[in-house]
Amino acid sequence: MSSPDPNIGAQRPVIRQLDDAAINRIAAGEVVERPASAVKELVENALDAKATRVEISIADGGKTLIRVTDNGVGMTADDLPLALSRHATSKIDGTDLLNIHSFGFRGEALPSLGAVGRLTIRSRTADGEGAEISVSGGEHDAVRPAALTTGTVVELRDLFYATPARLKFLRTDRAEMQAINDVIKRLAMAEPFVTFILTDVSQGKSRVTFRADAETGDMFEGLHARLRSVLGKDFADNALPIDVIREDVHLTGYAALPTYSRGSAVQQFLYVNGRPVRDKVLIGALRGAYMDTLSRDRHPAACLFIDLDPTRVDVNVHPAKSEVRFRDPGVVRSLIVSGLRAALADAGHRASTTVANETLSALQPEQTEGRVYQMDRQHRGNGPAYRAPETTMGFAEMTPDMSGRVDVVDDEPRAEERPLGAARAQVHENYIIAQTENGIVIVDGHAAHERLVYEKLKSQMAENGVAAQALLIPEIIEMSDGDAAQLLSVADDLTRFGLTIEAFGGGAIAVRETPAILGEVNAEAMLRDILDELSDQGSSTLVQEKLEAILSRVACHGSIRTGRVMRGEEMNALLREMETTPRSGQCNHGRPTYVELKLTDIERLFGRT
Secondary structure: OOOOOOOOOOOOOOOOOOOHHHHHHHHHHHHOOOHHHHHHHHHHHHHHOOOOEEEEEEEHHHOOEEEEEEOOOOOOOOHHHHHOOOOOOOOOOOOOOOOOOOOOOOOOHHHHHHHHOEEEEEEEOOOOOOEEEEEEOOEEOOOEEOOOOOEEEEEEEOOOOOOHHHHOOOOOHHHHHHHHHHHHHHHHHHOOOOEEEEEEOHHHOOEEEEEEOOOOOOHHHHHHHHHHHHHOHHHHHOEEEEEEEEOOEEEEEEEEOHHHOEOOOOOEEEEEOOEEEOOHHHHHHHHHHOOOOOOOOOEOOEEEEEEOOHHHEEOOOOOOOOOOEEOOHHHHHHHHHHHHHHHHHHOOOOOOHHHHHHHHHHOOOOOOOOOOOHHHOOOOOOOOOOOOOOOOOOHHHOOOOOOOOOOOOOOOOOHHHOOOOEEEEEEOOOEEEEEEOOEEEEEEHHHHHHHHHHHHHHHHHHHHOOOEEEEEEEEEEEOOHHHHHHHHOOHHHHHHOOOEEEEOOOOEEEEEEEEHHHOOOOHHHHHHHHHHHHHHHOOOOHHHHHHHHHHHHHHHHHOOOOOOOOOHHHHHHHHHHHHHOOOOOEOOOOOEOEEEEEHHHHHHHOOOO
8 A cells, every 4th residue: 555645735736738848758758669669760751751772870779870861752841840840740631540551640750759869851852952950859950951862861869868767778789789670671571672771880880780672573572582581591482472362351471381480489570551560469360370280389480461441450559550450350360360271281291491401400421531432441451351242131131120122002103203202111110211203201100190180180070060068057157247248259159169158147158068079178267268368369269279189189199100010002102191181291289290301412411412
């Protein structure tokens, strides 16, 4: 309990109007949290000005200098003082705050930056003359002429000098520079046809830390090339194109294969109408799309763009504009889940190329003395030189406890031409060695068959529905009216998975049926968990996850066990089924079911290149 207010009985507080400088400093606390926030606002202004080239120069992590130069449409001398006025913008007229087509629209960034730093703007239009204006701590100078080409240069020095307390909360120069780097990369992925150059000019040295030149081609080609430039070759090689539309909501972008998963969510990039956002509905949908292909400690990688009518999404939720609110979040979520699952299913047995690369890096060939091979060594010593035996044991003559040869079955001529090749051997009673036209494939027999069985069980459940067991006495669960209404709003979805609930008066919920495959269920605990998911993400996949977890365990116990010797026909049948089964490139936990090694890579291991 707080102590009594010592001001009780004193003179009544007087309501007063704050001056513009104080208002702008308060606004800066929301808009500009750190140097990366200032960079984001200035670069977005450049993009709104139709710039095709944006150059950013940073010194000391943005604490002493942030300079953004663009070749956009520019501003006139009359525009410059107005641009530094609070809530002055050229991007909306104020009549419709939901119909937003630009990055910025609030008119807060420039006056906020001018209130906490030393800001200078130089700009010129294509048919006008250059002009310059400066503001320091909220105090404006007069507009004066300036020499420059078409475009705008915004220079911010000594950020937070007017609010020195904020400087104490900034991190090291290196950490702030990394945050700026991340901001530029996110914007570069949103605008693949714009050139971005980020330069660190600290301590009098100039070093380009990020560069992405404008791409060419159509939207998908340009985006793919930009993702290769920003996220790297591995992501680009293992990403699936996404292009689906439903109810006038368009989802595009690229999503990586499950076997290219990451240890954290660092490669999840989500955009709404071109704006980078962080939204729990979208993140939950992305997680749900990979639900039965990744374990909980792995995270999918994706760069997704959602385009819809601006009036169906509110971007005016927070001054930083990084949060959005959808009018129909369920439509957006279901589009992401179904679109990504369809793309993963179409990928079939494909696994990421990084699996083979990691395998090759784990293989350590014997280090020789300057690549002197055995045949080149001169014999030394008094003993006889080594001679190969006159008769050697062939592959087919190996004993049962060794690897054994497998002949291709007659009804599969040229099976090596198939994606997973022709089975040649089984080693350690689990791993299948198959030969392709240009390499070999090593298959984890148990993991592969587990995935095949699991996909069959899921298909059967989708076709026949989930068997429900009726409770002899319905379980009545008391909760608040709001919680009960939230659960009843998804009652139809729960019924599809065998969980039947209905209102029982007031805030009570009656549980009539539970999924039979789950056996005895603590209905109240399940409903509470579902309610938590609904409150946190706006939707719940708890019941589906529990059902699929049961199916996964059934598949594990019903699949080929390690230690069983397989015939050639069985191995080839397994390979052919993998080629036609969705998501067979990874097991139920996201691990790869096979590794493909190219012959050129194998030869490199033995120094034959």
